[in-house]
Amino acid sequence: MAFFIRRFLPLFAFVLVLTGCGKSGENLMKEKIQVMNDMAAALEKVTDQETMREATNAVSAKTDALNKIDSQLRALGQDAEAAALAANQSAWDEAQARFSAAKAQAGSKMRAANGN
Secondary structure, eight states, rough: HHHHHHHHOOOOOOHHHHHSSSOOOOHHHHEEEEEHHHHHHHHTTTSSSSHHHHHHHHHHHHHHHHHHHHHHHHHHHHHHHHHHHTTHHHHHHHHHHHHHHHHHHHHHHHHHHHHH
């Protein structure tokens, strides 16, 4: 018995760690929605050139995070990606709408600040 434990327990633990490390499609989709909401929040704070610069930097960094999440979702396969989106469709649509509105609002504020 001791031989079995010393010999196979580390291997079993290693396999368990490898298989447990991956994120589910639904968790990735929720993470993606949170990132999109974070991007919208950054744009909603725009009031002048300085806050626009800060928002642009934040959105740029978050875009890299979105790309990484998209890669992870694609790696799960088309069916898993579609299922994750279907399970979170309304939250995703809301996050996209919030981002679009925040982007338009930030643009309007910048045009107004520049006298256009």
